[in-house]
Amino acid sequence: MHIVHVxxxxxxxxxxxxxxxLCMSDSSNRHTVITMIGGGDLxxxxxxxGVMVESLGFSRQxxxxxxxxALWRCLxxxxxxxxxxxxxxxxxxxxxxxxxxxxxxxxxGIRHTALEAGRSSRSSILAAKLCARLSGLVPKRIVxxxxxxxxxxxxxxxxxxxMVVIANGYDLSDFRPYEHRDVLAHxxxxxxxxxxxxxxGMVGRFNAQKDHxxxxxxxxxxxxxxxxxxxxxxxxxxxxxxxxxVGWIHELGLTADTRLLGLRSDIPEIMNCLDLHVLSSAFGExxxxxxxxxxxxxxxxxxxxxxxxxxxxGETGWVVPPRDAMALADAIxxxxxxxxxxxxxxxxxxxxxxxxxxxxxxxxxxxASYNEVWVGCLGVADTMERGRP
Numbered sequence: 001m002h003i004v005h006v007x008x009x010x011x012x013x014x015x016x017x018x019x020x021x022l023c024m025s026d027s028s029n030r031h032t033v034i035t036m037i038g039g040g041d042l043x044x045x046x047x048x049x050g051v052m053v054e055s056l057g058f059s060r061q062x063x064x065x066x067x068x069x070a071l072w073r074c075l076x077x078x079x080x081x082x083x084x085x086x087x088x089x090x091x092x093x094x095x096x097x098x099x100x101x102x103x104x105x106x107x108x109g110i111r112h113t114a115l116e117a118g119r120s121s122r123s124s125i126l127a128a129k130l131c132a133r134l135s136g137l138v139p140k141r142i143v144x145x146x147x148x149x150x151x152x153x154x155x156x157x158x159x160x161x162x163m164v165v166i167a168n169g170y171d172l173s174d175f176r177p178y179e180h181r182d183v184l185a186h187x188x189x190x191x192x193x194x195x196x197x198x199x200x201g202m203v204g205r206f207n208a209q210k211d212h213x214x215x216x217x218x219x220x221x222x223x224x225x226x227x228x229x230x231x232x233x234x235x236x237x238x239x240x241x242x243x244x245x246v247g248w249i250h251e252l253g254l255t256a257d258t259r260l261l262g263l264r265s266d267i268p269e270i271m272n273c274l275d276l277h278v279l280s281s282a283f284g285e286x287x288x289x290x291x292x293x294x295x296x297x298x299x300x301x302x303x304x305x306x307x308x309x310x311x312x313x314g315e316t317g318w319v320v321p322p323r324d325a326m327a328l329a330d331a332i333x334x335x336x337x338x339x340x341x342x343x344x345x346x347x348x349x350x351x352x353x354x355x356x357x358x359x360x361x362x363x364x365x366x367x368a369s370y371n372e373v374w375v376g377c378l379g380v381a382d383t384m385e386r387g388r389p
Contacts, residue, residue: 001029001374004080006071006094008087010040010053012236012263013205014289015086015111017042018145018168018366024049025171026367029374034074036067036090041265068097075101082374084143087111088127095131095138105377108139110158113149113286113307120284132157140377143370146286146308164373167308168287169366170296170357177298177354178272187273191259197230198336201274203267203290206237206245208282211304211323213248215280218328220252225329227336231278234261234270271297276335279303282322288312292361295353300346302331312361316353 005023010016010033020042023031031051035043038055046053054074058067075083075098082105085094091108098106108131115125135142135158142163144150154160178186187195200219204210212233219231231254233245239262240246249258264270271277277294278301279285285307292312294301303309304322313319318331339346 001081001378002078003029003031003374004075004078004083005031005033006083006085006090006098007033007035008089009035009037010042010046012041014145014168014287015109016040017289018111019086020046021169021171021363022367022370023051025169025363026371028367028371032078032080034071034094036071036093064093068093072097072101075103079103081105082107082377084370084374085109088124088131091131091139092127092134095134099138104140105374106139107373107377108135108142110142110144110149110153111286112284113146113152114283116283128153128156135159135162141373143373144286147311148307149286164369166366166369166373167361168289168292169361169363170292171363172296172358174268175271175293175296175357176268177350178269183272186269190270190273191230194230194259197228198339199232199273199275200229200278200332201232201234201270201276202278202280203234203270203294204279204281205235206242209284210235211280211282212238212245214282214323214325214328215278216248216252216254216258217325218280218332219254219257221325221329222332222336223254223257225333227333229257229336231258232261232270232274233258234264234267236263238262267293268297271299274299275339276332277301278328278332279309280322280328281306281309285309292357296357296361298350298354300335300349300353302328302335304328312356314356316349316356 005019007019033053035055036058038057043053056070083098083103084107085091086109095106115128144163144165145168147165150163150165239260249255271294277299279288279291281304287308291301291303301313301317303313303319305319306322310319320327320331
């Protein structure tokens with residue numbers, strides 16, 4: 001099959017990373033990626049792998065109508081077997097343009113859970129509401145990356161009988177536990193004299209959804225209880241140029257206990273360096289990649305109970321309510337105490353994390369699930385027709 005994917009851009013993010021892994025791991029089909037806005041670090045890896053990437057350069061200045069026309073022409077030119085869209089705006093605009101271009105087989109992709117007024121963008125909320133109204137007409141299937149996403153969007157009005165849940169899958173040749181000596185070497189190179197401290201971390205861009213302020217308040221509480229740690233904050237805008245974040249850190253007395261690493265390309269190495277990964281998200285997560293990536297590296301996790309976080313972590317870590325700094329502090333403290341006092345138990349916990357991802361969330365399983373959905377959309381008759389000379 002020739003699958004055309006429509007997404008806003010290829011800047012690193014959960015949906016973008018999942019799309020990239022899917023296209024580069026699926027040898028059964030031909031993939032083309034159309035980015036509505038364009039740009040992003042993931043464009044080049046896709047091109048190197050032989051995936052066609054085309055950017056339409058959508059902009060507010062050019063207007064939505066002209067961008068939609070460009071996408072319609074692009075889809076008419078490619079004549080794909082199926083269009084797979086990713087996230088609300090591509091679902092809405094890409095799905096409608098595909099149907100107007102005569103493409104009958106469209107799959108939407110839902111990558112969020114709850115949308116909150118005042119926190120989620122107004123355009124995303126509007127796009128989701130419009131998609132709910134059109135979900136009976138435009139897509140043949142709606143692929144959700146999390147069970148919680150499917151439940152909440154069905155309540156929003158999406159056509160429930162079209163939904164299928166496909167969990168994210170991971171390339172475990174990249175995300176895997178490193179040898180102990182290699183971990184020590186990476187920590188020393190990254191942290192110098194701080195390498196011997198308990199290392200916490202959170203990978204995720206600076207955004208209201210991630211609730212870094214709640215994490216910092218929890219860390220202040222952990223520190224007040226006499227625990228030593230160094231917390232690494234990794235992701236877009238997590239650097240010294242972020243005056244708001246730097247102000248919080250200074251105000252809470254955490255300057256010596258945090259490192260702002262900004263965007264990094266060595267996330268598997270970072271995950272292996274951590275003793276504990278923390279995700280403090282307040283809302284909106286569907287299937288948080290960073291938790292699964294950390295666990296695949298053998299790093300236990302504390303996560304807030306948003307999206308499918310509890311499903312990913314299972315019995316291998318700690319899940320607490322969102323926006324509750326004291327509960328988050330209690331879980332971080334429990335992890336630090338276990339690491340310090342129960343060496344064998346901590347080793348078993350690390351092994352359990354990696355094994356859970358290997359058993360449930362591999363890239364092969366994700367690719368097979370998408371192929372099953374796509375073939376089901378085309379139907380037996382269409383598949384036979386495509387196979388004729």
